[in-house]
Amino acid sequence: MRAGRLVSMMLLLQQRGRMTADALAAELGVSVRTVYRDAEALAAAGIPIYGESGHEGGYRLVEGYRTRLTGVTETEAEALVLTGVPQAATDLGLQTELAALELKLSAALSPQQRDRAERARRLFHLDVVAWFQRSETVPMLATVANAAWEQRELKVRYRRWKEPREVERVLRPLGLVLKGGRWYLAASQGTGPVLPYKVANLLAGSKTDTPFERPDDFDLAAWWADNLTAFDARRYRGEAVVRFSPEAVERAPDHLDADTVAAIAKADRDEHDWAVATIPIETEWVASGDLMKLAGVEVLEPPTLRTMIRERAQAALDLHK
The missing domain is CATH 2.30.30 (SH3 type barrels.)
Structure with a gap:
């Protein structure tokens, strides 16, 4: 507990410059007397901290002193934001720096903290690529x-x-x-x-x-x-009324976008337990292709979309005679 507080005190002084004992006590949640003892402990440990009295007084670190986290380089610091997304670091060519940074961060931990970090690594993994997709090649x-x-x-x-x-x-x-x-x-x-x-x-x-x-x-x-909000506003140009069978409702999240799935989830069920939903659509061509991915789907409105699906289905039948 005290070790963490000493580090916090040192970093506060490094970031803010001069701070009074009262200000440090408020930031650290301790008494002013504790701040005095912690300052003495830092000085005894070789940290160049000194106190000044008077109206402009307070504690400071010697000008130019900066603590370094086990020698983290500038490039490794750039990779810090990517520690949770290793694929992004690889895409950006920072995988080596990220690996070095993780080693240095690990070295800065106590044995108990290292054990917890390693357990978290074994328990959690982030994959940012959607199902049925592959990472794109991005040479530039x-x-x-x-x-x-x-x-x-x-x-x-x-x-x-x-x-x-x-x-x-x-x-x-x-x-x-x-x-x-x-x-x-x-x-x-x-x-x-x-x-x-x-x-x-x-x-x-x-x-x-x-x-x-x-x-x-x-x-x-x-x-x-x-940008995402504006994209959705531009993307949806109309609506369609569609019946979805119970099976289609269950499979919709795997094949349709989130707004369509949300509309289906809110829809009323008819006497056959089919969901009758008013869904947003981009164009009738896009909507027909998306809806034909599911079995058990019937378009009720507009008639032009209903006709387009029938024609596309007939064309598929003709190819498979």
């Missing part, structure tokens, strides 16, 4: 990440879904997001909006020597959340 990822870290513009050739399919862009990379095993780049073209670019669709690219200023108010996590 390290280049993109390096440009984002150094705040240098990227010149890329990008493959997109609309014509012309291949375009050249000069991007300002602001961050990377790993979503369901796929990497996305948040980037702008200067004064324009920040847009998502699928890193696997970068066909070629290089970091330029042109620096850029990262907007102070840009929050990667908040931007991504807003």
Whole structure:
């Protein structure tokens, strides 16, 4: 208990500079007398801490003193955020640094803490890739990440879904997001909006020597959340009324998206225990393909979607005569 408090006191002084005994006592949840004893213990252990009296007084560490966590390097510190996602570290080329960092973190633990950490490693594993998917090949990822870290513009050739399919862009990379095993780049073209670019669709690219200023108010996590909300708003262009058999209801989470599954879960059941749900759809073509993955599905509305499913099913029958 006391050892942890001594480390906390040292780190507080390292981060904040001068602190009074009262302020330290409030932060650490102890008495001022305990702070005095802890300061003496740190000094006896060789930590360069000293006290100053007067109105501007308090405890300080000697100017320039920094404690290091068993010699963690700058590159290993970059990998710290990826300790829970080893696949991401591999994608970014930081697997060696991550392994070294984990060894150093382990060395800093007590034997009891090491045992608990090793037990947690055996009990829990995170796999970010969805079922029926494979990790994408992202050869440009390290280049993109390096440009984002150094705040240098990227010149890329990008493959997109609309014509012309291949375009050249000069991007300002602001961050990377790993979503369901796929990497996305948040980037702008200067004064324009920040847009998502699928890193696997970068066909070629290089970091330029042109620096850029990262907007102070840009929050990667908040931007991504807003982007997902806007994507769903654009994606759903209509609705359909569909009957799902009990078997289809059970299998729906494996084949349909979360919004459709949620709509099915809230639906009323008819006299045959089929769920009659109003579901969101992108286009009738996409909806027909998705619904045909399940047996025991009947489209009630719109008639055009019902006709499209019948025609696609008939085409499949014709191929298998």
